[in-house]
Amino acid sequence: MNFFDRALPLEEPPVRLWQEDPELFEGLDRRAQREAQLQAVAPALRVDPGPWSGRLEAVEDPSDHLGLLVIEGMLIRTVVVGRRSHSEVITSGDVIRPWEENEDSSAPSSATWTAAESTRLAVLNPAFLRWSCRWPALMSAIMGRAIRRSQSLxxxxxxxxxxxxxxxxxxxxxxxxxxxxxxxxxxxxxxxxVTHETLAELVGAQRPTVTSALQKLSRSGRIRRLPDKTWLLTPMESTLATDVGPAPQTILPAA
Incomplete structure (x- = not known):
């Protein structure tokens, strides 16, 4: 099976999905799993840190693609309505279709994509879709990833x-x-x-308030910013908030 028809230029080595994301294949029987080890290979795309168009440059019409599976890295999708914005974190295991935006919505909005770090994606192209349709359990697992993303949001x-x-x-x-x-x-x-500004968009707050909150959490020992800009979280007896107030104005990104 050739999974590379109408795919991207292979600047990135192809993805062997069985090795990179074995959880996808847990519902297959042994015979299907053996076949997947050999044939479940997809073209790969790497997105460098910074703004990303969300387009497959070498594909004229990606509507027949199943989507993109995040293999490693992290993307931030930000939706803007008027002067308000809200961001979503997309990470390993998520399935996305960034070329589809809610253009028919009566509420005017715009969306942007940013790679928070170098991100590798598997391109689930038409050839992969034809192959995977033979295994309902695999299609169910991929659909489950889309549902998981909506639940996470x-x-x-x-x-x-x-x-x-x-x-x-x-x-x-x-x-x-x-x-x-x-x-x-x-x-x-x-x-x-991510910057404090992006973090503010993720939690629905203003940047100065987020900066003060991060300082408070750091002083309490619950979090620590490391030199490489990652975060170290310290487990506590309870991390659940109990003081829940009225919902602030939030914006739900389109699927």
Whole structure:
């Protein structure tokens, strides 16, 4: 099976999905898993840190692609409505279709994509779609990734309802750590390299308030900014906020 028809120029080595994301194939029977080890290969795309167009430059019409699977790295999607904006974190395991925006919405909005770090994506092109349709369990797993992303976004928006900004940040950090954190002897490493302004968009607050909240959390020992701009989270007896107030104005990014 050739998964590289109508794909991108192969500047990045192809992705062997069985090795990079074995969880996708857990629902397949043994025969299908053996086949997946050999054939589940997809073209790869690497996005350098900074703004990203979200387009597949070498593909005229990507509508027949299943999507892009994040293999490693982190993307930030920001939706702007009027003068308000809200951001979403997209990380390893998420499935996205960045060429699709909600252009038919009656509420005018715009969306931008940014790579918070070097990010590698698997291009689930038409050839991969034809192959994967043979295995309903695999298609179900991919659909589950899309649902997981929507649930993660719903939780992130719920976090913005917490009254205290320091609690919002702490809850967001631990939520993201569950998805992409790495456990160390001294805590959990969260590779979230974003500015205070972007963090403010993630928690629905103003940048100066976020800066003050980060300083408070650092003094309490709950978080520590490392020299490489990542965060070290220190487990506490409780990280859950209990002081929940009225919901501030939030903006839900389009799917």
């Amino acid at each position: 719903a939780l992130q928006l719920a976090i913005t309802d917490v009254r205290r900004v320091d609690e919002r940040i702490l809850l967001l950090f631990w939520h993201l750590a569950d998805r992409c954190g790495r456990v160390r002897a001294d805590g959990v490493l969260l590779p979230l390299r």
